[in-house]
Amino acid sequence: MQVSHTRAAVSAAFDDANLIAHAGLVPVMRLAERYGLPRLVRENVRLTGTKNGAGASADAKVTGIVGGMAAGADSIDDLDVLRHGAMSAVFEGVRAPSTLGTFLRSFTHGHALQLHAVHRRFLGELAAHTPLLPGSGEKAFIDVDSTHKRVYGRTKQGGEYGRFKDIRTLHPLLATICTPASRPVIATVRMRRGKAADSRGAPKFISETLATAVEAGCTGMRILRSFCRGGVCAGSGQIVQVESQVPQECRESADLLLDIDPVCSAGLGLGDRGKELADLTDFVEKDLWRVAGICDQR
Structure with missing residues (x-):
């Protein structure tokens, strides 16, 4: 007897429209919103002169990337995890991986420093309101x-x-x-x-x-x-x-x-x-x- 398919040709996909694979993201993203992550991105991240509107809605894109990373994404394509199943029922404004990839590729060193400032200030807010340290x-x-x-x-x-x-x-x-x-x-x-x-x-x-x-x-x-x-x-x-x-x-x-x-x-x-x-x-x-x-x- 011989297996009829090679390992590379076999894949598994989560396609049930009524299930949420990462329900733990809900409290994580609520915590991020409560202590100002989207607000800090709007105030500190400015991508001007980018093509195809890559710099628009930076707050939604950054929070989407953070959510995807919290769900285990370690590449741009993996960010599609935010659109699986019934994730759209609990999260709004989720961008496609290609959109997030265009956003990330438009960054320069200066834009990365803007994100560093967001991280530094958000860490202070989080530590002030939670037992983080x-x-x-x-x-x-x-x-x-x-x-x-x-x-x-x-x-x-x-x-x-x-x-x-x-x-x-x-x-x-x-x-x-x-x-x-x-x-x-x-x-x-x-x-x-x-x-x-x-x-x-x-x-x-x-x-x-x-x-x-x-x-x-x-x-x-x-x-x-x-x-x-x-x-x-x-x-x-x-x-x-x-x-x-x-x-x-x-x-x-x-x-x-x-x-x-x-x-x-x-x-x-x-x-x-x-x-x-x-x-x-x-x-x-x-x-x-x-x-x-x-x-x-x-």
């Missing part, structure tokens, strides 16, 4: 790192050969905020091309992350943890200065660190005392060459 008024951990995301298309913007041989990647900076009683929350993201150095744009990125943490209610001790050897902190040369005993291998990199930059020190709550030192303590993992920099108020 419990205990953030006493202690909060801010983790900053870079990562490589593999891409395959040769025309993919930013996809370049970098650290990994014969592999095209993007090289974004990522930052999360958490407390001893909460899970990490994405605070800021900065997309960069694949061959960008780990420290590229790190000073401004960390300053923005610290400001975002304050907006999210992190008014107590803020503990900054990030790469040291050849990474985010060491390359930026503006974040922390060594004050504690660390292995010689790490000290060679840590010696690159200078006094706290005035912009960063303001975000840390140090005021005008920009020469204050932050402790470089806690732990060292020799295999990964990672150092946790403890930056608290003096």
Whole structure:
């Protein structure tokens, strides 16, 4: 006996017009509307001069993309999940994936920064009205790192050969905020091309992350943890200065660190005392060459 169809020719589709596959999206999107996600998009995102009306109704398109991602979409085509079954009975103004794709492709770096502003302000609103970061008024951990995301298309913007041989990647900076009683929350993201150095744009990125943490209610001790050897902190040369005993291998990199930059020190709550030192303590993992920099108020 032999199977009559190849695996590639078999597919499954959700086509019942009376069922909702992702009912959990209803409270998620209500929460987004209640705390101003559509309003923030209308106030901060401006796409002018685009073709085919790509910049129209940015609020509806951004919320649609957020809803699709919450439902598991990781590509433009996957955003069609919002139109399956009876989803139209609970959501209005859902755009087709092709429309959302045209919207996303019209973005420039400046438009991406506009979305960053929306995210930062929405995070503050959400943290003020929900227990998103419990205990953030006493202690909060801010983790900053870079990562490589593999891409395959040769025309993919930013996809370049970098650290990994014969592999095209993007090289974004990522930052999360958490407390001893909460899970990490994405605070800021900065997309960069694949061959960008780990420290590229790190000073401004960390300053923005610290400001975002304050907006999210992190008014107590803020503990900054990030790469040291050849990474985010060491390359930026503006974040922390060594004050504690660390292995010689790490000290060679840590010696690159200078006094706290005035912009960063303001975000840390140090005021005008920009020469204050932050402790470089806690732990060292020799295999990964990672150092946790403890930056608290003096």
